[in-house]
Amino acid sequence: AQTVTQSQPEMSVQEAETVTLSCTYDTSESDYYLFWYKQPPSRQMILVIRQEAYKQQNATENRFSVNFQKAAKSFSLKISDSQLGDAAMYFCAYRSSSYSGGGADGLTFGKGTHLIIQP
Amino acid sequence: DGGITQSPKYLFRKEGQNVTLSCEQNLNHDAMYWYRQDPGQGLRLIYYSQIVNDFQKGDIAEGYSVSREKKESFPLTVTSAQKNPTAFYLCASSYRAEGDTQYFGPGTRLTVL
Numbered sequence: 001a002q003t004v005t006q007s008q009p010e011m012s013v014q015e016a017e018t019v020t021l022s023c024t025y026d027t028s029e030s031d032y033y034l035f036w037y038k039q040p041p042s043r044q045m046i047l048v049i050r051q052e053a054y055k056q057q058n059a060t061e062n063r064f065s066v067n068f069q070k071a072a073k074s075f076s077l078k079i080s081d082s083q084l085g086d087a088a089m090y091f092c093a094y095r096s097s098s099y100s101g102g103g104a105d106g107l108t109f110g111k112g113t114h115l116i117i118q119p
Numbered sequence: 120d121g122g123i124t125q126s127p128k129y130l131f132r133k134e135g136q137n138v139t140l141s142c143e144q145n146l147n148h149d150a151m152y153w154y155r156q157d158p159g160q161g162l163r164l165i166y167y168s169q170i171v172n173d174f175q176k177g178d179i180a181e182g183y184s185v186s187r188e189k190k191e192s193f194p195l196t197v198t199s200a201q202k203n204p205t206a207f208y209l210c211a212s213s214y215r216a217e218g219d220t221q222y223f224g225p226g227t228r229l230t231v232l
Contacts, residue, residue: 004161033218045162045209045223052218091161097218106152106177107221109161 002027002094006110013082014118020067021077021113023092031097034068034075035107039089048090051075053097079115087117122146123224125210130229132197132204140195140227142210148222149215151193155179156207156226165208168193169215197229205231 003026013019025034036048051059051068058066063083067076079086093107123144132138142151150169154162164177168187182201187193193212197204207228211221 035220037223042225043207044225045211047220047222050220093161095218095221105175106154106164106167107162109163111159111161 002029002032002096002108004092004094004108004110006090006092006113008113009111010114010116012116012118013079015082015084017082018078018080019082019115021079021090021092021115023075023077023110025073025075025092025094025108027073027094029096033095033097034066035093035095036064036066036075036077037091037093038086039091039112040087045091049077082117084117084119087115089114123210123212123222125208125224125227127227128225130227132229132231134231135199137196137198138229140197140208140210140229142193142195142224143191144210144212144224145191146212146222147190148212149190150213150219150221151187152211152213152221153177153183153185153193153195154209154211156209162209165195204229 005024032053034051038046038048049059049061063080065078089112091112092110126141152167153165156162163179166185168174184196209226210224213219213221
């Protein structure tokens, strides 16, 4: 079974600064998908970014980018120019690929990192 | 407006009662999922369904049941057999395409009195 570990229960950053959230995972599969979701106080889960394991290029969405290190099984999220609206819980998640014998059997989540933005 | 709706937003249950949480989507997604979130924890998969009239157990299915009679709907019943049902419940859906992204509803907070 796959596991996802987020080692930082809480992070704090000054507004307009850059912060990196860590995520590591354990899997024996070669093909899979990784996601970062944001959960603000409303508790709605919102997709931030996704990465296909077969792609070497790191995914980027505006101020959000990832550092995907497949050999190290690491998937960190970098938030540039932090804004007050970025304050939330951030969850890293793993999804198996059907080509690895997995499929539509859901996401495996880490326990989350609480991001605080200091004005 | 396309999206996923969950109702009710808050639900209170007495011990020994069954309750049903509603999840509806109009995104034309084939797959639907139920997750449970406890304080300080990530989400854990309860049940999922890839097509109508078919569903599979997730990691923590004991004490829960589901049905999938329509593509748009995937209700979750929390039975009296669930020992610790107080939690936040999230429904999600996705296309069945390889690795497709799951999108989430706003959630239901269930409290056992």
